Amino acid sequence: MNAPSPFSDMLFEKREEQAILTDLAYANGWMLDVDGCLVKTTKAGGAGGHAIGGAAKLLDWLRRNERKFVICTNASQRTVATYASHLRSIGLDIADHEMMTAATAxxxxxxxxxxxxxxxxxxxxxxxxxxxxxxxxxxxxxxxxxxxxxxxxxxxxxxxxxxxxxxxxxxxxxxxxxxxxxxxxxxxxxxxxxxxxxxxxxxxxxxxxxxxxCGKPSRELGESLRLRLSGGNSQIVIVGDAAPAEMRLARGMGAMGVLVLSGATQADELSGLPVDQQPHWVVQDIDELADQLQRVIP
Incomplete structure (x- = not known):
């Protein structure tokens, strides 16, 4: 029997990667984290921070392709309107009703x-x-x-x-x-x-x-997200920078988890993540994710 070809293995991996990216692009419900994902900041809820490159581009892609989305932060000190207003002030087109906090949950x-x-x-x-x-x-x-x-x-x-x-x-x-x-x-x-x-x-x-x-990664928050993103039959994508929060949430609710390496979880930690915190897809930041999605669906 001939030994497996490394080139064949590489082709299989490419096909598998393309299938995952296609599933992401056609998913109809999205939850995006704020701190370390859409915004670089030292305070919860994006307060005092600046938008990460590509954040506005991803929001535009979601709207253009009529995807439902929720912007979700584990912050709870300020009101939803306050957090959403700040995000708009730094260039992110987010309505109050598209914002959710750990307090909301x-x-x-x-x-x-x-x-x-x-x-x-x-x-x-x-x-x-x-x-x-x-x-x-x-x-x-x-x-x-x-x-x-x-x-x-x-x-x-x-x-x-x-x-x-x-x-x-x-x-x-x-x-x-x-x-x-x-x-x-x-x-x-x-x-x-x-x-x-x-x-x-x-x-x-x-x-x-x-x-x-009640906040990420709880089952309670997962239930609230399901209700907001068209019920139990939707394919949902959870995007965030913290494997113990967003990736665990994704695994727990049967969603697809996209880990951005622009915040809490770093690349050298990936191999040691427990099963319930492993992402389905990893990108350097939200800008890379937006570019990948646009290559599947402009």
Missing amino acids: AGETIARAHPGGRILVVGDEGMLEAIRSAGLEVTPPDASNADAVVVGAADTYSSANLNAACLSIADHGAPLYTSVSSPWFHGGVKRSIAVSSAIAQAIASVTGVQPIV
Whole structure:
């Protein structure tokens, strides 16, 4: 028997790569991460950053080819309108209704579990608006008998608010929700603490109740994305820079994961990624992805 030809193997790999790229180009639902993917920044939600080359080009391709998309950030401190407005100010054509945050996901998740519930918010305006928009009642910040407690990002947290959260959980059995679980935020420049995760873990250490995560890569966020991107039969693509967040989300919801190497996950880490964080496609940045897609469908 003749030995396999390395040239034949190379042709097979090229055909396989082309098939994956074609699947990406014809997928009808897209989720794009913000920090480290569309925007280089040191602050969550794209705040204070600048658009990465190719970001506007990819958005234009999605619109031109009538693809549904959601811009999704794990930020939760500011409102959806605030984040979207900033992205528009740096040249990215994103409407408010096309933006989703970890706070948005928290509101939708809690509304499904506690319809009409009284929710104690440990966070800022972004989480407060998301809870109210989901049809839930926000309790006073020192109320210790809430139906559920949710933690989002903020610059400061009061001791009265934290005490009320712990009492609602420990004495009244309220579940604890949080925007994110990852300890660090990375916007493609340098990392900083994910403050909502730290506060949620502090409450968990006092009460013994572990938080339910609502942002990426949670199943709860996956359910919200499916609803926004035409239901369960859509082929969805998840694009992001953090394998533990976006690629794990993609694998968990049966979507295609595209990893951009412009943020948290670097090329030398790819070989060591666990199975549930492995991407289906890897590009240097969003500009390379836009060029590849345009070669399949102009």
